[in-house]
Amino acid sequence: MLLEREGPLEALLAAARSAAAGVGRTVLLEGEAGIGKTSLLQEFADRAGGSCRVLWGWCEALFTPRPLGPLQDMARSLDPRVAALLDQASAPERLFPALLSALQAAEGTTVLVFEDVHWADNATLDLIKYLGRRISVLHTMMVLSARSDEVDADHPLTHVRGDLQPASVTRIRLEPLSPGAVAALAEQAGRAAADLHRITEGNPFFVSELLASREFELGQIPDSIRDAVWSRLSRLTAGEREVLDLMSIIPGSAEPGLIRALLGGEAEILADQCVARGLLRRDGKGALTFRHDLARQATLDRLSPSLQRSLHAKMDAAISRLLTAQASALLSRRMHHAAGAGDGARVLELAPQAAAQASRMGAHREAASHLATALTYVAQAPQALAAQLYEDWAYEAGLVLLVYDEIIEARHRAIAIWRDLGRIDKVALNLRWLSRLHWRRGEGEQAEHFANEAVREVEGMPPGPELAMAYSTRSQLHMLHYRFDEAVDWGLRAIALADRLGEIETRVHALNNVGTALLFAGRPGGRERLEEGLALALEHGFHDHAARAYTNFAEYAVVSKDFALAERLLAEGIAFCSRHDLDSAAQYLLGRQAQFRLEQGRFREAETIAQGVMSLERLPVVMHLPALTALGRVRVRLGQPDGPALLQQALEEGSPTGEPQRIIPVRLALTEAAWLAEDPDAGRAQLKALAAMGLDAFSPWDVGELAVWWRRCGMAEAPPAPGVRILEARSLELRGDPAAAAAEWTRLGLPYEAALSLMQVRGTDAGTALAGAVTMLEAIEARSAAALARKLAQRLGVAVQLPKARRGPYTAARHHPLGLTQNEQQVLALIAEGKSNKEIARSLSRSPRTIEHQVSAVLGKFSAANRMEVLLRLRGEPWLLSAAGARPSLET
Numbered sequence: 001m002l003l004e005r006e007g008p009l010e011a012l013l014a015a016a017r018s019a020a021a022g023v024g025r026t027v028l029l030e031g032e033a034g035i036g037k038t039s040l041l042q043e044f045a046d047r048a049g050g051s052c053r054v055l056w057g058w059c060e061a062l063f064t065p066r067p068l069g070p071l072q073d074m075a076r077s078l079d080p081r082v083a084a085l086l087d088q089a090s091a092p093e094r095l096f097p098a099l100l101s102a103l104q105a106a107e108g109t110t111v112l113v114f115e116d117v118h119w120a121d122n123a124t125l126d127l128i129k130y131l132g133r134r135i136s137v138l139h140t141m142m143v144l145s146a147r148s149d150e151v152d153a154d155h156p157l158t159h160v161r162g163d164l165q166p167a168s169v170t171r172i173r174l175e176p177l178s179p180g181a182v183a184a185l186a187e188q189a190g191r192a193a194a195d196l197h198r199i200t201e202g203n204p205f206f207v208s209e210l211l212a213s214r215e216f217e218l219g220q221i222p223d224s225i226r227d228a229v230w231s232r233l234s235r236l237t238a239g240e241r242e243v244l245d246l247m248s249i250i251p252g253s254a255e256p257g258l259i260r261a262l263l264g265g266e267a268e269i270l271a272d273q274c275v276a277r278g279l280l281r282r283d284g285k286g287a288l289t290f291r292h293d294l295a296r297q298a299t300l301d302r303l304s305p306s307l308q309r310s311l312h313a314k315m316d317a318a319i320s321r322l323l324t325a326q327a328s329a330l331l332s333r334r335m336h337h338a339a340g341a342g343d344g345a346r347v348l349e350l351a352p353q354a355a356a357q358a359s360r361m362g363a364h365r366e367a368a369s370h371l372a373t374a375l376t377y378v379a380q381a382p383q384a385l386a387a388q389l390y391e392d393w394a395y396e397a398g399l400v401l402l403v404y405d406e407i408i409e410a411r412h413r414a415i416a417i418w419r420d421l422g423r424i425d426k427v428a429l430n431l432r433w434l435s436r437l438h439w440r441r442g443e444g445e446q447a448e449h450f451a452n453e454a455v456r457e458v459e460g461m462p463p464g465p466e467l468a469m470a471y472s473t474r475s476q477l478h479m480l481h482y483r484f485d486e487a488v489d490w491g492l493r494a495i496a497l498a499d500r501l502g503e504i505e506t507r508v509h510a511l512n513n514v515g516t517a518l519l520f521a522g523r524p525g526g527r528e529r530l531e532e533g534l535a536l537a538l539e540h541g542f543h544d545h546a547a548r549a550y551t552n553f554a555e556y557a558v559v560s561k562d563f564a565l566a567e568r569l570l571a572e573g574i575a576f577c578s579r580h581d582l583d584s585a586a587q588y589l590l591g592r593q594a595q596f597r598l599e600q601g602r603f604r605e606a607e608t609i610a611q612g613v614m615s616l617e618r619l620p621v622v623m624h625l626p627a628l629t630a631l632g633r634v635r636v637r638l639g640q641p642d643g644p645a646l647l648q649q650a651l652e653e654g655s656p657t658g659e660p661q662r663i664i665p666v667r668l669a670l671t672e673a674a675w676l677a678e679d680p681d682a683g684r685a686q687l688k689a690l691a692a693m694g695l696d697a698f699s700p701w702d703v704g705e706l707a708v709w710w711r712r713c714g715m716a717e718a719p720p721a722p723g724v725r726i727l728e729a730r731s732l733e734l735r736g737d738p739a740a741a742a743a744e745w746t747r748l749g750l751p752y753e754a755a756l757s758l759m760q761v762r763g764t765d766a767g768t769a770l771a772g773a774v775t776m777l778e779a780i781e782a783r784s785a786a787a788l789a790r791k792l793a794q795r796l797g798v799a800v801q802l803p804k805a806r807r808g809p810y811t812a813a814r815h816h817p818l819g820l821t822q823n824e825q826q827v828l829a830l831i832a833e834g835k836s837n838k839e840i841a842r843s844l845s846r847s848p849r850t851i852e853h854q855v856s857a858v859l860g861k862f863s864a865a866n867r868m869e870v871l872l873r874l875r876g877e878p879w880l881l882s883a884a885g886a887r888p889s890l891e892t
Contacts, residue, residue, distance in 0.1 A: 002043050003181040005036065008172045012044040015141050015170050016052055020109045024135040026164055030148045031174035032278050032291070033232070034205025037145045040174065041113055052141075053077075054111040059119040067123045070114045071099070078102060078110075092123065096130045103131075103140050111141045117157055118150040125160050132164040148173070149278025149291075176202030180833035197834070201291065229298035232279070239270045244279060248299040249311045249340060250333075253287040261318045312340030331357055335370055344377035348385065352392065359396060360541060364581040368396035387417035391430060398437060399544060400581045402618035408437050425466040428457040432473045439480070440584070442621030444658035451477050465506060468497040472510040479517045482660045482697050487517035508536045508545045516552040519560075520699045522725060530556075547577050547585035554589065558596045559701045561727070561748045566596050571818070575863035578873045584623045587613045590877065591626025597817065598634050601751040601780040605817045606634045612877060621653050622662070628653070629666055636673045637752065639783030644673045660697045664690060668702075671709045676784040678791075683713040691719045704730030712760065733757050739769060751776050752785070759789050767798030774802050817880060818861045827854045831867055832874055832881055 002009075008029075015025040029037050045054045055077050057070025068086065075083040079102035085095045103110055114120070114128065131142055151157050177185075179197040185207055186196055200206035206225060233241060246262060247254060259267040271288055274280040279295065280288050290296035300308070316337035331354040338346035351374030358367040371393035378386050394410040397403065411430045418426035435450035454470040461467065475490035491514035498506035511533030518526030530553050537546035550573030557566035570593045577586035590613050597606035613619070613627035632646030647670050654662030667686045674683035687710055695703060704726030706719070711734065726734075729748065732741035738760035745754035755776040761769035770793045777786035793799040816825055823844075830840045841851040864870045874881050 002036075002039060003184060004177055005040050005043070005174070008040055008174060009044060009047070011170055011172050012040070012143070013047060016044075016048045016109060016111065019111070019139055019141040020051065022137075022139055023168075024138040024140040024142070025168050025170055026132045026135050027141065027143045027170045027172060028161065029143060029145045029172045029174070030151075032149045032203065033147050034203045035174045035176065036204040037174060038115065039204070041115075041143065041145065045111075045113075048111065052109045052111045053106070054113065056113045056115065059114065059116045059121070059124060067121055068095075068127060069121065070117075070124055071127060074112065079106075092126060092130075096127060099127075100131070100134060100138075103138050106139070109139050109141065111143065113143045113145070115145050116147070117144045118146045118155065120157065122156065125156055129160050129163050132160075132168075136165060136168040147278075152273075152276045177204055177207065178202065178833055178835075180830075182207055183833075226298045226301060229295050230302060233299065233302065236277075237270075237273075239266060240274055240277075243267070243270045243274055244299050245303060245307075246311055246315075247280065247288060247290060248296050248303065249308060249315060249337070250289075251296070251336065253289040256286050256288070258315070258318050259288065261321075262314055309341050312337040313343065316341060316343070316346070332366070332370070335373065339373050344380045347374055347377050348381050352385075352388070355392060355396065364396050364399045364543070365401075368393060368400060371396060383417055383421060387414045387421070387423075387426065390414040390417070391426070394430075394433065398433070399585075400583055402584070402620065404437060404441055404620060408434065411437070424457055424461060425464060428454045428466045428470055431457060432470060435473060435477070439477075439657070440620040440622050442625075442653055442657045442662075444656055448477060463497055463500075465498075465501055465503050468494050468501060468503055468506045469509065471497065472506055472513060475510060475513040475517075479513045479520075480659050480661070482520070482699065484517040484521035484523075488514050491517070504536060504540055505542055505545070508533050508540070508542055508549075511536070512545065512549050512552060516556065519556045522700045526556075543576075543580045543582060544585075547573065547580075547582050547589075550576060551585065551589055551592070554592055558592060558599065559699070561599070561750065563596070563600065563749050570596060571861070571863045574877075575869065575873065579865075579869055584619065587616060587619055588623045588626060591624065591628075591630060593817070594627055594630035594634075598630050598637075599750055599752075601782075602817075603634050603638055603781055606630055607638070609817060609877075610634065622657065625650060625654055625662055629669065632666075633669045633672075636669065636676065637782045637784060639787070644670065647673060660693065660699075660702070663693070664698060664702045664706075668705055668709060671713065675709070675712060676788055678788070680713055683709070684715060687713060687715060695719055695724070698724075700724050700726055704734075708733055729753065729757070733760060739765065742769075742772075751780055752782055755782070755785060755789070759785070759792060762796075766796050767793065767801035770796075770798060771801045771803060778803075820858065820861055824854050824858050824861070827851065828858050828870070829881060831855065831858065831870060 012027060012029075015027050018025050029041070031037055048054065055074040057073035059069055071082075072086055075086050078099070082095070082099050082102055085098055112131075114124070117124070117128065120128070128142070128144060131140075135142055146157060177197075179202075182197040182200065182202060196207065233244065236244070242263065243259065246259065256268065256271075259271060263270070271280065275282060275288075278291055281291050282288055290299075303311070316334055319334055319337065331350060335347065335350045335354045338350055351370045355367040355370040355374075358364070358370065371389055374381075374389050375393060378389055381389065390410045391414040394407045394414065397410075398407050401407070411434050415427050415430045418424075418430070431450050431454035435447045435454065438444075438446035438450060451470075451473045455467075455474055458464070458467045458470055471490050472494035475487045475494060478484075478490060479487035491510045494510035495507055495514070498504075498510065511529045515526045515529030515531075515533060518524070518529065520526075530549060534546060534549035534553065536542075537549055550569055554566055554569035554573055557563070557569055570589060573589045574586055574593065577583070577589060590609055594606045594610040594613070597603075597609065610627040610631035613624055614631060616624070628646060628650045632643050632648075632650055635643030635646060637643075647666055651663065651666045651670070654666060657663075667690050671683045671686040671690075674680070674686065687706070690706055695706075698706065703724045707726070708730050710717075710719075729741045729744040732738070732744060738757040741760075742754040742757040745751075745757060755773040758769040758773035758776075770789050773789045774786055774793075777783075777789060790799065790802060790805070793802050820828060826844060827840055830843055835843065837848060837851050837855060840846075840855070841848045844851070846854075859866070859870065862870050862873055864873065
C-alpha cells in the first residue's frame with residue numbers, strides 16, 4: 001500500500017508525458033534513506049510501463065564503484081552498439097554520443113532510472129551532466145534518485161545538479177509518512193500502532209521493517225535496520241562517529257554545552273556535519289537529537305558494555321557539573337546515566353528523588369520505573385532505605401501496573417524489614433495496602449484480614465497517623481460491604497483523630513468513606529463530605545484519593561439517576577485518571593460509564609466501552625467487574641446469546657468479594673434475563689437468593705428494583721423493607737400505576753425502564769401501552785424485550801395496535817460516547833493524526849476560526865487541557881476514535 005505519495009507520483013507521470021511529447025526532463029528524486037524512493041519508482045514504472053520503456057541502473061556503495069555502473073545495467077536493453085562500446089571500455093568521447101544517438105533513434109519514450117546517484121562514480125556523474133544538458137530535445141526522461149542525507153554541499157552530485165538546465169528539471173522531495181498513514185499500515189499488518197510514528201519518524205523503511213519483524217516486540221532492533229545504520233556509520237569520519245556514540249546513550253536531546261564539555265572545541269563542527277548528513281537534528285534552542293530513535297538504538301548496539309558504562313559516567317558527571325541550576329529538572333536524565341554507568345550508590349541516591357518528583361507531577365509510571373531501577377541495587381542499600389524502596393515501588397506500581405503478585409510480594413518484604421527495625425507504624429501502613437490490593441483482586445476475606453491486622457498492630461500505641469488511617473481503612477471496608485452505620489462510625493473516628501493530628505490525607509480518605517456511606521444509605525450530609533474530600537484531594541495532589549472520590553461519587557450519581565451529575569463526574573474522573581497514569585482506576589470508571597450509557601438506552605456505546613475494558617489483560621477482578629456486568633446486561637438486552645453467560649461470570653467473580661454492590665446488580669440482571677426468556681423458575685431462584693442476603697445489605701435503589709422484579713416474576717409477596725424510601729418510578733409501579741411509572745422513567749431519561757413499565761399495563765390501555773413499549777424498545781435495539789412485548793400483545797389480543805415488525809437490521813441512531821458531533825468526530829480523527837489546526841482546516845475545507853472552536857469543543861468534551869491529554873485518552877480508549885464512524889481520513 002503506497003500512502004501519501006499521490007503528489008510525487010503525479011509529478012513523475014507528468015514528466016513522462018512531457019518526454020512523450022518530445023520535451024524530455026530530468027527528475028531529481030530526493031529523500032532520506034528508507035523514505036520510499038524505490039517503492040515510488042516501482043509504482044511509477046507499473047503505471048507508465050505500457051507507454052514507456054523503463055530501464056534501471058544502480059550505483060552501489062562499493063569501496064571502489066563500478067565505472068558507469070548504471071549504464072552497464074541498462075546497456076543490453078538499450079542498444080547493442082552502446083553495450084559493445086562499454087565492453088571495449090571506450091572513452092566517453094565515443095560512448096556518450098553513441099548513447100545519445102541510440103536515444104534519438106529509439107521508438108517511443110525511454111525512461112532511464114539512475115538509482116542512488118549519491119554513490120555514483122565520476123564517469124556516471126559526467127554522463128548525467130552530458131545527458132541532462134541535452135534532455136529537453138529527446139523523448140527521454142532521466143530519473144536520479146539520491147539520499148538527501150548523504151549529499152552535503154561538497155558532494156560531487158551537488159555540482160552536477162547545478163549544471164543541469166533548470167527549465168528541464170523536476171525536483172521531488174519525499175516527506176515522511178504522517179501518524180495517520182503509519183497507523184493505517186499497522187492496522188493492515190494487524191499490529192499495534194502505539195509509538196510507531198514517534199520511533200520511526202514516519203520513515204517507511206523503518207515502519208515496514210518493524211511491522212514485519214517480531215524482534216522489535218522483544219525490544220530488539222531488526223537486523224535489517226541495524227545493518228542499514230551500521231553501513232552508514234562505517235562511512236563516517238572517526239570524529240563524527242564519536243559524536244554519534246556519545247549521543248546514542250541519550251534517549252532525548254543534548255544541550256550543545258554538554259557535547260562541548262565532553263568532546264572539546266571541535267564538537268560543534270562535528271555535530272554540524274552529523275546534522276548535515278541527516279543523522280542528527282537541532283531544535284530551536286540548538287539542542288541535538290538523533291533524527292530517528294531507531295538509528296540511535298542501532299548506534300548504541302555497536303558500543304561495548306564497558307564503553308557504554310564509561311560514556312554514561314562521563315555524561316552524569318558533566319550534567320552534574322555544568323547544569324547544577326537545573327539539577328532538579330534533570331533528575332530523570334541523571335538517573336538514566338547513573339543506571340547506565342552501573343553506579344549503584346548513585347542510583348540509590350537519585351532514584352527516590354526522581355520518583356518523588358515524577359509522582360508529584362502525576363507521572364506514576366515513571367516513578368515506578370525509577371524505583372524499580374533502584375531495587376536492582378537493593379542489596380547495597382541500608383535496611384531502612386531498602387524497606388522504603390519496596391514500599392514506594394509497591395505504591396506507584398499499584399497505581400499504574402497490573403503485576404499484583406509482585407506488588408503484594410514487595411509489601412510483604414517491606415513489612416518484614418520494618419518489623420525487624422521496630423517500625424510498627426510502617427508495618428501497619430503496608431498491611432493497609434495489602435488489604436487494598438487483595439480487595440482489588442476480589443479477595444474479600446484477605447482484604448478484611450489485613451485491614452483488621454493493621455488496626456491491631458497500632459491500637460496499643462499512642463494515637464498517631466497510622467492509627468487514624470487504619471480506622472479509615474476499616475471504615476472503607478464496612479462501606480464497601482454496605483455496612484453503612486459501621487462505616488460512618490469508624491470514619492468519624494478517623495476524621496476526629498486526623499484533625500487532632502493535622503493529617504489532611506487521612507481526613508480525605510475518611511471523608512470519602514463517610515460521604516459514600518451516607519449517600520448510599522439515603523442519609524443527609526453525604527454529598528457535602530464527598531465534595532469536600534474530592535476538593536481536598538485535588539488541592540493537595542492526592543491522586544489515588546481523588547480517583548476514589550470520583551469513582552464513588554460517579555457511581556452514586558448513576559444509581560440515583562442524577563444523569564447530569566454522572567456525566568460531569570465520569571468525564572472529569574476518566575480524564576483525571578488518564579492524565580495521571582491511573583490506569584486501573586480509569587478502567588473502573590469506564591465500566592461505570594458503560595453502565596451509565598446502558599441506563600440511557602445507548603446500548604451500542606455501552607457495549608463498545610465495556611468490551612474495550614474487558615479486552616485488557618491482567619486487570620484485577622474488582623476493577624473490571626463494572627464493565628463485565630454492563631457487558632452481560634447489554635448483551636441480554638440486545639438479544640445476544642452470550643449475555644447470561646457473561647452475567648454468570650460476573651456473579652462467580654463478584655461473590656468472593658462478599659460486597660453487595662458486586663452481587664445484587666448481577667442477580668437482578670440475571671432475573672431480568674430469565675424474565676425476558678420467559679423462564680420464571682430461574683428468575684424466582686435469583687430473587688430468593690437475593691432475599692436470603694437480608695435487606696439490610698441493600699441500598700434504597702436495590703430494594704426498589706428487587707420489589708419490582710418480585711412482582712413481575714409473580715412472587716407472592718415482596719420482602720418487607722420498612723422505612724426505605726425507594727425511587728418514585730419504582731414506587732408508582734408497585735402501587736399499580738405502571739403508566740405513571742413509565743412517564744417518570746421517561747422524565748429521568750431511561751427509555752428501557754420506561755418501556756418495561758409500559759409492558760406491565762393491562763386492561764383497555766394495554767394495546768396503546770404495548771405499542772409505545774415496542775416503539776421505544778426497537779428504537780434502542782432492545783430486541784429481547786421488544787420480542788416479548790409483541791408476544792404479550794398477541795396473548796392479550798391487541799397485536800393489531802402494534803407497529804409493524806421491522807425487517808432487516810435495526811437502525812438505531814448511533815452517538816459518540818462523549819457526545820461529539822459528526823464534525824467534531826472528524827476533527828478528533830485528524831487530531832489523532834497529529835495535524836495542526838491549520839492542517840485540519842485545510843483537510844476539512846473549513847475556516848481556521850471554525851476549526852479552533854471545534855478543537856476547543858473536543859478538548860472540553862474530553863475534559864482535556866490540551867491535545868496530549870486527548871491522545872492519552874485515545875491510547876487507553878481507542879473506541880472513542882472509531883465510535884459512530886469517526887475514523888482517520890488518510891491522504892494517499
